[in-house]
Amino acid sequence: MRRTVLSAVALACTAVLASAMPAFADDPSPVPDTAVSPSASPAPVAETEPSPVPAESGDPAPAEDTGGVTVVPSGAPDTGAAPAEESASDGLLVGGGAAAVLAAGGAAVFLVRRRATGE
Amino acid sequence: MRPLSRRVFAVGAAAALLAGCGGGHRARPSATGRPRDAASAALPSAAPARVLGRSVPVRLQIPAIGVDTPVMRLGLAPDRSVEVPPLTADDRAGWYRHSPTPGQRGPSVLLGHVTVGVHGDGVFRHLVRLRRGDRITARLENGTAAAFTVGSVRTVAKADFPTEAVYGDVDRPELRLITCGGPREGDEYRDNVIVFATLSATTS
Structure with a gap:
């Protein structure tokens, strides 16, 4: 019960x-x-x-006519590609200059030696 | 053999002289001059600034830095960053198509390169030289034109790009011009140069 x-x-x-x-x-x-x-x-x-x-x-275009940016991009824009060709040519110029200076130095040494030996 | 020695010395001196000349800077291809045609950028029938309807920009003129360029449309890159114009010899500016068109209420965003790799200077090479009060004219597809006045020019680190200041809502027609600037780090520039301008006149 x-x-x-x-x-x-x-x-x-x-x-x-x-x-x-x-x-x-x-x-x-x-x-x-x-x-x-x-x-x-x-x-x-x-x-x-x-x-x-x-x-x-x-x-x-009502979808984009909202008075604002509808899609906000991420990050910063990459609006500059460095002029690589410029730096390469600069490098060539520097190398050429150094070679010319070396040649001039060699010529001076040659000249001094010649004078020292009395030729 | 004294004559021989003299000849050797003369050759050496000439070589050094030539090296000194060659080490100078090479001529820059495009020293941008002042406005080649300031009249073409003026708005003879300019009306007080009023909000324009939507019409895409087709040309951008900035007399103060000699810019007169066609305008292409840009969208989003796969990584969700903003697209930039291609690196070509005939560099041009681009309008970010998810932003208002120039003259509409809100920030209309245009981008251009400062340099374009092997092609040298970009269309926005001298953007950083703009000053407060300089005039910018955007010509639109429907034949109208919107003239903007530079309010400020900011150089900011890309790492701290001011997204809200550039893309955020504003209650009047404004213009943003963006390029790169600052010192180079490898093949890239460290900073962005951003020009903020407001609508000052329109033509119908």
């Missing part, structure tokens, strides 16, 4: 809990629902605000 009563109580509790679950589940849903509905209402407002601008200008 006792067992039957306890079983009945347990069953009743389970039923109550089971029926309460949707209620619990319902609780959060009104929050997003109400949150969604206000956010949905500003969206049309935002859409209607820019639209007069293209309407004035009569342009066919």
Whole structure:
């Protein structure tokens, strides 16, 4: 008898809990629902605000006619390729200059030696 | 053999002299002059600045640094950075097509190279010389023109590129011109040069 009563109580509790679950589940849903509905209402407002601008200008590109940058690039632009050819030619000039200086030095030494030997 | 010694000495001296001459700087191909045609960049029937409709830029003129260039369209590179014009001898400026067109409300962004590798100077070689008050004219596909006045020229490290200042929303028509600058690190420049300008006149 006792067992039957306890079983009945347990069953009743389970039923109550089971029926309460949707209620619990319902609780959060009104929050997003109400949150969604206000956010949905500003969206049309935002859409209607820019639209007069293209309407004035009569342009066919409303998607990009928002008065701002629609896609912001990442990083910094690479707008300069170093003139490599210039530095290579500079290197050649420096090398040529050094060779000429060496040749001049050799010639001077040759001259001094010749004079020293009395020729 | 004294005559021989003299000859050797003379040859050596001539070689040194030639080396000294050759070591000088080679002639720069493009010393950009002052405006070759300032009148062409002026807006005879200019009206007070008003916001223009969307029309892509086809030409950019900056008389103060001798720039008169066609304008191409640029998008995004695969790495999500902004595209830049190709490295060619006939270097030109490019308009970032996800930005407003010149004269529209917002920051219209145009880019150009400072140097183009083996081809030498880029179209924005002397952008850093612009000063507050200089005039920039963008001619649009629909025949209108937008004249901008330089407000400031900033040189910033690429590592600290001011994304918000360049691409961020503004409530009036503005222009951004971007190139590279500063010291070179290998094949790249350390900095970006950015010109900020505001709309000052338009033609219809």
